[in-house]
Structures are given as C-alpha cells and as structure tokens.
Amino acid sequence: MRLKKKDILIILGSLILLSICGIGSWLWLGQSGLMLVVILSSVLILTAIFETYRRLGIEANRIKETFSQRADLLETYIQRTEPLLSLFFTIKPQLPLPDPAGYAAAPDLLKKLMEIVIRERPALIVETGSGVSTVILAYCLRQIGSGKVISLEHDAKYAVKSQELIKFHSLEDIATVIHAPLVDYDINGKKWLWYDTSQLKIEKPIDLLVVDGPPRRTQNLARYPALPILYKHFGDKVIIIGDDGNRIDEKRMVEIWRNEFQEFSYEFLKLEKGAFLLYKEKK
Numbered sequence: 001m002r003l004k005k006k007d008i009l010i011i012l013g014s015l016i017l018l019s020i021c022g023i024g025s026w027l028w029l030g031q032s033g034l035m036l037v038v039i040l041s042s043v044l045i046l047t048a049i050f051e052t053y054r055r056l057g058i059e060a061n062r063i064k065e066t067f068s069q070r071a072d073l074l075e076t077y078i079q080r081t082e083p084l085l086s087l088f089f090t091i092k093p094q095l096p097l098p099d100p101a102g103y104a105a106a107p108d109l110l111k112k113l114m115e116i117v118i119r120e121r122p123a124l125i126v127e128t129g130s131g132v133s134t135v136i137l138a139y140c141l142r143q144i145g146s147g148k149v150i151s152l153e154h155d156a157k158y159a160v161k162s163q164e165l166i167k168f169h170s171l172e173d174i175a176t177v178i179h180a181p182l183v184d185y186d187i188n189g190k191k192w193l194w195y196d197t198s199q200l201k202i203e204k205p206i207d208l209l210v211v212d213g214p215p216r217r218t219q220n221l222a223r224y225p226a227l228p229i230l231y232k233h234f235g236d237k238v239i240i241i242g243d244d245g246n247r248i249d250e251k252r253m254v255e256i257w258r259n260e261f262q263e264f265s266y267e268f269l270k271l272e273k274g275a276f277l278l279y280k281e282k283k
C-alpha cells in the first residue's frame with residue numbers, strides 16, 4: 001500500500017493548516033490556544049489511522065480474492081493433468097496431439113471415453129462434432145485391436161482439419177470424418193437442424209454414441225435430434241455419452257430424451273464441463 005500524490009498533498013495541507021491554526025490561536029488566545037492544536041492534531045491522527053485500516057482491509061480482500069483465483073486455476077491444472085497422463089500412458093500416441101482447448105472435450109471426459117472403449121469394446125462408435133476426441137477414440141480402438149469410429153462434422157473446414165489430424169496419426173483405417181452440413185428434419189411435427197446423414201453408411205448397430213455437436217448456437221436444444229434420428233441404428237445394448245452436461249440446454253435435452261426413450265438408464269458425470277451417460281443393456 002503506497003502513498004499517492006493526493007495523500008501527500010492532503011498531509012502537507014493539513015500540516016500547514018494545523019500550523020496556521022496553532023499560530024493564530026496562540027496569538028489570539030495565548031497558551032490555552034495550544035489546546036486547539038492538540039485537539040486538531042488528535043483528530044488528524046485518528047482520521048489517518050481509520051483511513052489506513054480502511055485501505056488495509058480493501059487490500060487484504062484483493063489479495064484474498066487473487067489468491068483464491070490462483071488456487072482455483074492451480075486446481076484446474078491439476079485436474080486436467082492427471083487424466084491426460086493416464087490417457088497418454090494408455091494410448092501411447094506416437095505424434096503430438098493438439099491441446100484439448102476450449103472447443104474440445106476436456107481431459108476428464110477424454111479419459112472417461114477411453115475407459116468406456118477399453119471396458120465395452122464397441123465395434124462401432126458414432127460421434128457428432130469432430131476434433132481431438134475423434135483421434136483419442138481411434139487410438140483407444142487401436143489399443144483394443146478392433147472397432148471403427150465415424151464422426152459427423154457440420155463445418156467443412158473442421159471436417160478437413162479433423163480428417164488431416166487422423167491421417168497425421170495414421171488412424172485412417174479406424175476413424176472417418178464425414179462432412180455432414182446441417183439440414184432440416186421434421187421430428188414429431190417440429191422443425192430441427194441436424195447433420196445430413198445421407199453419407200452415413202451404418203452397417204451394424206451403434207455401440208457407443210458420443211454427442212458433442214452441433215454447437216449450441218445452431219438452435220435451442222441443438223443436440224436433441226441425435227437420439228430420435230439415430231435410434232433406429234441402436235442395438236440391444238448402446239451407450240450414449242454427451243459433453244457439456246452442465247449447460248441448461250443439455251440438462252433440458254436429457255430430460256426430454258429420458259421421457260421419450262424410457263428404456264435408458266441415466267447417470268450424470270461430475271466432470272469439468274459435466275457429462276451425461278445414457279445406456280441400455282441387453283434384456
């Protein structure tokens with residue numbers, strides 16, 4: 001806490017005022033006039049003490065806030081590091097992977113996807129919204145020695161980018177990105193925009209569906225059509241996992257899905273961005 005120019009001017013001004021008052025009252029009232037100087041000095045000292053306390057309080061709050069922000073940041077870094085370590089140790093990528101930045105699934109969800117693939121050994125994974133997750137899923141399938149992943153991508157630029165990423169990691173035999181622009185659908189009399197599935201050739205049931213697109217800005221409940229449209233491709237057993245489970249839109253969407261498709265069990269995953277898991281077991 002430093003003295004500002006304004007503070008120095010106030011102190012100097014008070015001292016000058018005090019001296020003038022002191023001399024004036026001494027000349028006018030004699031020695032008893034000095035009492036006025038003592039009272040004024042006490043008032044000034046008390047004001048300075050209160051002001052110092054006030055400023056120290058503000059400064060202490062600021063330091064506390066900064067410290068708690070840094071602590072949160074550190075916790076986030078730690079939370080993001082552990083899943084990445086376990087992910088990389090398991091899939092052993094031969095080449096550098098892009099940073100799972102803001103647009104991508106967070107490391108804890110990527111780790112969850114890895115655990116599901118290794119445990120459930122899906123033969124066919126369909127993903128909506130391509131990126132780092134597509135490559136991770138393909139690496140996991142390579143690790144278990146079987147299975148394919150098809151990712152639907154509405155954006156031509158990112159369809160190319162994600163396919164290049166797959167090629168860079170030599171995973172073209174496992175993963176495919178389909179450029180599927182958003183087109184109109186009619187679901188129960190309501191209009192929706194969702195991926196064009198005309199290029200999506202599904203020859204066996206979908207075992208795992210990863211819902212991470214289209215982006216929220218597309219429409220309200222942007223990812224809702226995934227289930228009604230792909231439902232016919234599900235077998236007796238399917239797992240659906242979706243990112244961004246903390247968002248109101250996604251919470252509402254899952255509620256609607258659970259109402260419309262009551263055979264699914266549901267679990268909310270407390271991950272960085274929240275995730276939802278719906279699954280249907282063989283009867």
Ligand SMILES: C[S@@+](CC[C@H](N)C(=O)[O-])C[C@H]1O[C@@H](n2cnc3c(N)ncnc32)[C@H](O)[C@@H]1O
Binds near residue numbers: 103133134215
């Ligand atoms: C929620 S992200 C999906 C990301 C993907 N599932 C993942 O975890 O990496 C939605 C959209 O981000 C876009 N995207 C893909 N790669 C990107 C990149 N490198 N930078 C910015 N956006 C990207 C794509 O259009 C994708 O459909």
